[in-house]
Amino acid sequence: MGAAYFYHLTQRPLVETLTMLLSKAQGAGWRVAVRGTDTDLLAQMDAALWQGPDDGFLPHGLAGGPHDAEQPVLLTTQTDAPNGATCVFSIHGADVTADEVAALDRVCILFDGLDDLALNKARGQWKKLKDAGASAQYWSEESGRWEKKAET
Template identity: 45%
Template sequence: MTEVLFYHLQRRTLEQVLPPLLAKCLERGWRVVVQAASAERVAALDAHLWTYDDESFLPHGPAGDRDAADQPILLTTAPTNPNGASVRFLVDGAELDDPAAYAPYARAVFLFDGNDDEAVASARGRWTALKAAGHEVTYWRQDEAGRWERKG
């Protein structure tokens, strides 16, 4: 079954947290798909990943580009997996409708805004459904120093 990680963002924004997590995936040789809830968010993430750090580069591109299947990191709004990713990030409330849709992935990562009551409630609902479907679920929260701690 797919390992599903829930990252509770409270001290840092998605734009601060996502690039290092993507870099770790690439270091491990994993292809990634990042699913956002809107085309505007995909465009914003695309622009951010080009400029977030002058010393780093994350090879990526949006779905719909002619070389989308070749991208190590693919940004999309769709539940598809054209680049054969083994890790799927879901941000801003994006989700896969059916717990069985997680099967192609070794890991799925939900990043949710812990300061948004609706996002927290949605994450709790997803946790319950995915755990009931047999997925291994873990919850991660940042400590005061900004390090991620596994809480559940």
């Protein structure tokens, strides 16, 4: 049974945090789907990931290509990931379900804590998952480093 990890971004930009977490997921051997809500925003994220640090190549692809099933990290707006993802990263308010949390190794929900809409969406997701009995953790970087603040 998996868990949902909520990451409340207040100090670092999304792409920086996502890159760090994706590297950790790859280190754990997980295949990942990065689920967004807008293909244009995912295309921007794709371009930003290709321009990551020189010492940390992060192999990934944008859904819709001929090699989606082979991608260790697939950026998509779909709930079904053809790459056999065992971990889903939700960005830009993409929905996840308690059933996904239970079925996957990990679900990571990244949200901009300086954006009221994103913050309210994350609060709603936390409540929905908690009410459904899903395991969840809330992580904040408010102090300048990541700290676990709550757990269900």
